Amino acid sequence: MIADTVRSLARLLLPGLLLIAVTVAPSPTFAQTQQVVVLTSFPKELFDAYKAGFERAHAGWRMEVVPKPTSAAITHVRERAARPDVDVFWASAVDAFIFLKSNNMLERYTLPADLRRGIPDQVAGFPVNDADGFFHGFAVSGYGIMWNRTYLTRYRLPAPKEWEDLIRPEYLGHLVISAPSRSGTTHLTVETILQGYGWQRGWELLLRMGGSMGAITERSFGVPEAVIAGQYGIGIVIDFFGLSAIASGQPVDFVYPSVTSIVPANVAIIRNAPNPEGARRFINYLLSDDGQRLLFRPEIARLPVRTALYREAPRGMPNPFTMKAGVQFNADLSASRYQVTNRMFDQIITFRHAELRRAWEAIYRAERAVEAARAAGRDMTETERMLTQARASASYVHVSERMAAEVSGVMERDAAYRSAKEREWGEVARASYVRAAQLAAAAEEAARRR
């Protein structure tokens, strides 16, 4: 009777087990020799194009993709350092690669000489490849401003050209940026502004822009998405977000301000990768003429590192190797104060966005009232002085460049010190913005008083 039961059970269970077997079997797990597993933070348009291209170029090879945001990707590599299940790390942010390199999680790779030729050492003063050969630039990007034409028409706003344009009062609430602590590309944009305008003026500019931000998104692609959909009018983005949106027919435009910097996006081999041969093949493909040409596709719109290819570039695609970057980007300086810049931005802009915005809103309102009073022939000298104080208070930079350099190292090592500093900056910022709003309100009232 038991045997009977087992037999009929087996008959019942068999189809299910067979189906599971079918599910498992075609998955790549049993064919480990001819594949490469790529861990990437890039969007689907990009990795899909390379998957198709690589598998076409290398018959019999498979490219598997593990898509993760950069921070989760680093965790993935770290947790599996003893027995990696990915071969290639492929992302934008240079700091992620520097972190992996300094933790011995990358494998050195020397490009074949014929590939190495035709790739310049530097783009606008920034090294294209890691000097020690641990990671390699495969595309370069600049930063700029993207806007929605329909949106600007609807709200009757002019198009911006330079970073300074973004502090116009009429842009209040129409701008969007992502937090540099969440987005490596935004961090580089912020650092570019700080290096281009100097620490003090740079932060003042950022604070005034911050006052006009309608939103500060968590994810870098949230900015182009919001601009494309017309949720906000003007976004601060990395170039390919703007260029690919234009290429796909969205009603948007993009401009590089004269103060911009150009940096590479990178690729590296993971130490003890299960498929080192596949990893090398992938990198070679990525840097080959065919691989580099894929970058020109409208849905990708990135700038190759093989300079010869710019002859075939689609219309409207800039050549960064001939562009004069307004800023000679200093990567060492950027790395040395990485923590301070991001934490400061979060503490004085992202987390204090409401107060900052309220302050600038009050200031712009007061400015209009003062303007009207002056047009009516009244003497506004005293009120003007209050307004100047309000502006100073709403763009007060508590941390000097020297102080930033001093605390940066300690902040990285000492968590208690870091949170104490963060609290201090946040508190000072909040108090300044509240004071600015009060001053502006008083100025407005004075201007309206007969």
Added chain:
Amino acid sequence: MRIGIPGQAVAPAPPGVGWRAVIDPGHAVLGLLLLAILAVFVVWPIAAVLGAALVEPDGGVTLAHLARFFENPLYIESLANSLRAGAWVVAIGTVLALPLAFLVARYDFRGRTLVTTLSTLPLVLPPFVGAIALTQVFGRAGTLTLLVQDLFGIHVNLMDGLRGVIVAQALHFFPFIFLTVAAALMNVDRSLEEMGQTMGAHGWRLLRRVIFPLVLPAYAAGALLTFVKAVDDIGTPFILNVKNMLGPQAYLRITTVGRDDVDGYVICVVMVAISIACVGASNWIVARREYATLQTGARASGLPTRLVGWGAIGALSLCVLVLGASLLPHLAVIVMSFSRVWSLTYLPSAYTLGHYAEIFLRAPRFIVNTLTYSIAAALLGVVIAAATAYLLQRGRVPGKAVLDAVAMMPIALPGVVIGVGFLRVFYPMTLPGTETSLASTGAIFVLAYMVRRLPYALRASHAALHQVHGTLEDAAAVAGAPRTRAFRRVVLPLILGGVTAGGVLIFITSAVEFSTTITLVSRIEQSPLSYAIYIYSQSPLGRGAAAALGVVAIVIVAVGTYLANRLSGRSRMAFTL
């Protein structure tokens, strides 16, 4: 709505036959096999999560980690947000559902059947797909937002942050409340009301003293189910980029801090506690309901009051308003799937078929993966569910209560917790002879989906088996058929419809599963449709393709629901489960 299988009276053993009459060896083997399967795929993962959160490395039980949860402002905020969102979803759902339920149950008017059918449609649209679509309707640059701005000059963004999560979930989940309350209202015996009227209760007093107490248990059960599902759903917060809720926090801790991060497991434990409390409360309330239906044997008598003229118009406009709002996401997702440029206009300004070309021609693997995993999960689940139901009803073995409890356990387990438990148990294991982790094979999805939806199939099988009287088997036995043949030739054909309906339920709910999926998925090649929708939505130009996959999901669920209803021969069964 009752959760769990009601106990079946065991036939008294004929005297003098000995232990074989009480314990059937065949049944015992089957029972042990089922228990073993459930122990590995249900008990172990959950125990692993609990262990990680509550057990010290030296083996002692500790509440220290749990205490830390309540000291962390971010977790407190996440807990508060999850509870607040759940409560709001129930509140809005109630406001949408109750008038509709009352109208449909009590009155007859032109369009009544259509209203009943349409009101189930929100359930075929996965809430995270709805979230994508609703951004395009109620968001900052949404169609209705622009319309209101152009007409009245006010700009309201309904989809902002937590508010957006609440709107999307309320529009998706309100049918749960509608269906349970409408069913209960239809079952209220009119004679009870008449008695009330005879005794002088009218209007509000009648409603309050007679009808409310009769309908309240059903409403409470529907509301609690909605609450559990809302807290469980992490797809909607993810699509709307809301991270400070429990589900997203658990997921983020495990994926960005690491699989050994205690906090991630502690959050899971808190989620399980909430879920168990709600399911327990729902069971308790439903169990107490019995008193209402014991009063008379007969079902509700009398036809619904016929509404004509203004009454009918009023009823219908209310329905149109509520259903119109809840069907907006469906319309929007279809329009989005064809839109190429949709920027600050009421409707797209350029259309394309490219998104469908993308998902069917360039990247068909998502749909193929979904079908493979879901069909495999359904087949496996049906076999286990049918065997379990058979044992629970007809089996002569001890320990049936344990089997029942374990098999029904997943109903109180949030999807992200099942995913995290599976990762913890199966990630360190490798396929024999390879370096590949068990958790990075396609089979892990099949097993997780099967476990997650097993209670549905179990209930369907149980209901089907309940209708086949045991004497049929006895008759077959008398006629000389061995028991397995009796089962195969007599019982199986009779219960096949109901059992298959259970399988279809596993299939459709697995096809749009998100919470467990995102926790388990690693390689894009193995990704099913739901995770692909998320991945597409993570690139600025990918929402069209995400919407196209959403339309595929709607079609799968709609066809599956129709099939399940046809097979089970009971209307609305798929939804009231």
